[in-house]
Amino acid sequence: MATGDCYSANGRLMFGKDDSYKLCHGVGLLQTDDKPFGHCWVEKGNRCIDKSNGNDINFPKKLYYTLLRAPVPGTKIYKYKPIEVSKNVVKHNHWGPWDLKPPR
Numbered sequence: 001m002a003t004g005d006c007y008s009a010n011g012r013l014m015f016g017k018d019d020s021y022k023l024c025h026g027v028g029l030l031q032t033d034d035k036p037f038g039h040c041w042v043e044k045g046n047r048c049i050d051k052s053n054g055n056d057i058n059f060p061k062k063l064y065y066t067l068l069r070a071p072v073p074g075t076k077i078y079k080y081k082p083i084e085v086s087k088n089v090v091k092h093n094h095w096g097p098w099d100l101k102p103p104r
Contacts, residue, residue: 006040006052007095013042013051014085020044023085025100026077028068036072038102040095043079076100 007025014023022043030037041057041064042049048064050057057064071077078099080088088098 004053006050007097009051009053010040010042010049011085011089011095013049014080014082017082019081021082022079023082023096024048024077024079025097026068026070027072027075027100027102028070029072031067036075036103038097038100038104039068039070040097041068 011023014021024041024043026039026041027036028039029035040052042051043061046061048057048059048061050059050064059067078097089095092098
């Protein structure tokens with residue numbers, strides 16, 4: 001399975017943002033095979049922003065979660081403020097996931 005760039009693309013979006021932005025790491029169900037996968041997006045208020053794989057998604061949160069089918073039962077969505085994103089990138093030397101252990 002090809003992997004995307006959701007962690008790096010959406011993580012980069014967080015730099016210079018205020019605390020109204022949250023980077024989210026969670027597990028959704030892939031539309032092509034209905035199996036769980038790790039994903040990353042940004043939330044600001046009632047909107048979800050996703051710049052992964054060249055996309056420019058800015059959907060209402062309810063719609064985005066419905067399409068992603070997240071969170072998958074038994075999983076948690078981890079949310080990070082901009083300063084936490086910076087600290088985690090430096091600490092782990094990668095874009096994530098940091099606390100989430102996605103199935104793929």
